[in-house]
Amino acid sequence: MSGIVIVGAQWGDEGKGKITDLLAERADAVIRFQGGNNAGHTIVRHGETWKLHLMPSGILYPGKTCVIGNGVVIDPKVLTDELDELRGRGVDTSGLRISANAHMIMPYHMMLDDAGEARLGKLKIGTTRRGIGPAYADKASRIGIRVQDLLDEKILKKKIVAALEPKRLALRPFARDPRLDLQAITEEYLAYGRRLSEYIADTTSLVWDKLDKGDMVIFEGAQGALLDIDHGTYPFVTSSNPIAASACIGSGAGPKDIDEIWGIAKAYSTRVGSGPFPTELHDALGDDLRRRGGEFGTTTGRSRRIGWLDLVALRYAARLNSLTALVVTKLDVLSGLDTIKVCTRYRGEDGAEFDTFPYHQTVLHHATGDYVELPGWSEDISEARSEEELPENARAYLRFMEEFIGVPIVLVSVGPGREQTMWTAAGRATAPGQAVPAG
Numbered sequence: 495m496s497g498i499v500i501v502g503a504q505w506g507d508e509g510k511g512k513i514t515d516l517l518a519e520r521a522d523a524v525i526r527f528q529g530g531n532n533a534g535h536t537i538v539r540h541g542e543t544w545k546l547h548l549m550p551s552g553i554l555y556p557g558k559t560c561v562i563g564n565g566v567v568i569d570p571k572v573l574t575d576e577l578d579e580l581r582g583r584g585v586d587t588s589g590l591r592i593s594a595n596a597h598m599i600m601p602y603h604m605m606l607d608d609a610g611e612a613r614l615g616k617l618k619i620g621t622t623r624r625g626i627g628p629a630y631a632d633k634a635s636r637i638g639i640r641v642q643d644l645l646d647e648k649i650l651k652k653k654i655v656a657a658l659e660p661k662r663l664a665l666r667p668f669a670r671d672p673r674l675d676l677q678a679i680t681e682e683y684l685a686y687g688r689r690l691s692e693y694i695a696d697t698t699s700l701v702w703d704k705l706d707k708g709d710m711v712i713f714e715g716a717q718g719a720l721l722d723i724d725h726g727t728y729p730f731v732t733s734s735n736p737i738a739a740s741a742c743i744g745s746g747a748g749p750k751d752i753d754e755i756w757g758i759a760k761a762y763s764t765r766v767g768s769g770p771f772p773t774e775l776h777d778a779l780g781d782d783l784r785r786r787g788g789e790f791g792t793t794t795g796r797s798r799r800i801g802w803l804d805l806v807a808l809r810y811a812a813r814l815n816s817l818t819a820l821v822v823t824k825l826d827v828l829s830g831l832d833t834i835k836v837c838t839r840y841r842g843e844d845g846a847e848f849d850t851f852p853y854h855q856t857v858l859h860h861a862t863g864d865y866v867e868l869p870g871w872s873e874d875i876s877e878a879r880s881e882e883e884l885p886e887n888a889r890a891y892l893r894f895m896e897e898f899i900g901v902p903i904v905l906v907s908v909g910p911g912r913e914q915t916m917w918t919a920a921g922r923a924t925a926p927g928q929a930v931p932a933g
């Protein structure tokens with residue numbers, strides 16, 4: 495096996511960072527292929543917490559090749575701050591490589607993100623306000639600024655002028671904002687270019703070389719399938735494609751380079767920001783799960799919305815991504831419930847039943863879940879290290895999930911720490927690399 499894609503199978507924050515870090519030990523490279531610093535990937539190691547926004551979750555292994563691919567949008571301030579923080583904490587970041595073709599998030603993108611949300615008022619998307627949408631919009635309009643442009647003052651200035659021109663009306667409220675001064679932006683971004691120049695590379699060739707040698711490359715997704723701009727709950731989505739197909743586009747790998755696609759899913763559901771969420775809990779139980787699961791955004795600190803596991807959405811994500819394996823995280827958070835509900839079907843406003851994810855926004859907005867109730871367990875499972883140590887009802891919960899989705903569960907996570915993880919029998923049989931820990 496050489497190419498393995500790790501994607502969020504829900505609405506983001508499934509634990510992609512933790513699982514990528516776990517697998518990265520055996521990988522030759524980890525590459526981010528979409529999104530930007532809207533992502534917040536948490537890794538907990540030996541009790542120490544790392545929150546990564548742009549840096550691939552392999553960076554904690556000294557010198558590991560960690561690539562920010564062409565499909566990512568980069569806020570260079572966030573990236574340089576992240577580099578400084580990691581270095582300050584003793585991490586060797588020499589393996590970082592940044593695609594010269596990745597697009598930059600510019601100061602005006604953040605202003606436009608804010609202005610867009612303000613304009614939408616009650617209909618706002620609830621973005622992370624990091625300028626992600628406007629940066630991808632400029633990329634599609636072919637007036638984006640790329641990493642390579644930071645290395646040439648004349649080109650950079652010309653491109654900023656061209657990018658600002660069509661935004662004049664929208665940026666009028668910010669006309670006096672010093673962040674919009676052409677010379678100041680040019681100088682600021684040239685300085686970032688100088689800071690980052692040692693890492694800028696032809697990352698597509700680099701990834702090809704690794705794949706052609708049979709090296710293991712992890713493609714680390716951000717966000718999740720239901721936030722996909724094409725297949726998610728549009729318009730309440732992010733502005734990129736977090737699904738596996740995008741791993742190729744955002745890195746330069748070809749579809750045949752991908753051998754495994756692992757979807758990460760929590761044992762329940764969460765969502766940050768606005769948009770339909772058929773299994774959402776609006777009661778004290780939801781508050782309790784939020785508290786127990788620490789469901790507050792890594793990037794914005796916002797409370798995450800909580801809901802029961804949604805198998806209709808998860809089966810949709812499994813098909814969209816061609817998942818070869820499922821990883822279930824946060825099973826520990828469900829301990830102590832008498833019964834646990836699992837959504838197996840949606841019901842529309844008029845009583846119509848939906849076994850598959852409805853394509854129509856109006857249907858989805860009014861859909862509620864039909865549930866199967868499964869027996870819970872009372873034991874604290876955060877110390878379990880093998881499936882055999884899990885209570886029978888917890889194992890039955892996993893089996894129900896696996897059978898409904900039709901994709902094997904290879905890993906189960908019962909806490910934020912990297913040791914709070916267990917391989918299932920299916921995982922031990924198929925996991926990438928040889929050094930799979932027993933149990």
Ligand code: GDP
Pocket residue numbers: 502506507508509510511512533534535536537538786787788792823824825826827907908909910
């Ligand atoms: P990502 O964006 O998919 O990488 O996920 P986040 O890092 O934003 O959110 C997942 C949160 O859950 C982080 O705070 C993790 O430390 C934590 N976490 C991951 N796996 C588990 C688990 O199995 N149990 C518990 N209780 N927390 C977990």
Ligand code: IMO
Pocket residue numbers: 502505506507508532533534535619620621622623624625626627715716717718721730731732733765766767768792
């Ligand atoms: P990770 O990688 C959860 C959500 C925002 C908002 C919508 C659009 O940590 O799983 P954007 O700023 O992207 O234009 O916001 O997408 N969102 C996320 N939700 N996890 C994320 O990333 C997210 N990145 C964006 O809350 O609803």
Ligand code: MG
Pocket residue numbers: 506507508533534535536792
């Ligand atoms: Mg996150």
